[in-house]
Amino acid sequence: MYEQKTKATENSVIEFIEQVDHPKKREDAYRLLDIFTETSGFPAKMWGTSIIGFGSYHYRYASGHEGDAPYVGFSPRKAKISLYFAPGDEKREELLSSFGKYTAGKGCVYINKVADIDEEVLKQLIVQSIDFLQRTYPVQD
Template sequence: MSDLKTQPNDNSAEAFVASVENQQKREDAIELLNLMSDITQQPPVMWGDSLIGFGQYEYQYESGRRGRWFRVGFSPRKQNLTLYIMNGFSQYQHLLAQLGKHKTGKSCLYINKLADVDIDILKQMVALSFQTRFDSEI
């Protein structure tokens, strides 16, 4: 399967979120944990030491390399909250325009704090991303 170092494990997502030092980031992480749990109807799963994922899918590159990853997730990083929208942002331009203060990477949405964004728009993005069908789902 995959030789990625970041794998799902049995660590508690709730305990990880409770251990976040910065109070605002911890409160935002608790809200994201609840938001993504409600939207996905999936339990949070720790991936590695600092990623929380919901759902899983398998992928295969043209090279034949295979792996598995979560469908949506987040990490309360020191600089920002990083949300993982695995299908990227090309289809979300209309929502990103309404979201509020953020930055994006290929599949990462960077937010300083949840108060900077429209939570209803964020919920729409998480729901749409989670509903995306990948090649193979677990």
């Protein structure tokens, strides 16, 4: 049976950020922590060893694969800062067109620094991603 690798932990978000080597990247991580916390309305929580996530949802695919994931999150990695949003929504692509300097994968958007992006568009991406995931994976009682 599949064992999910990235799970919510009780590790300290602040301790994790304090371990970021580069001072500017650490400063950006604190700025992102403020933006994601304020905008999402969820407290920050560590997911695995390196992702700071906000809120969570349970997903179940037609294949039977299921698990839990944060609605949104970020990780101040050595090379770039990874931002995690819901993939596959056309509204995301529209917002990214005015986001600033970034590259993107399926579920990740990569930035070099917060100064390269439009913080208001970041807030819209956070809200859009949470709305999309709450509609796609409604809470089951």
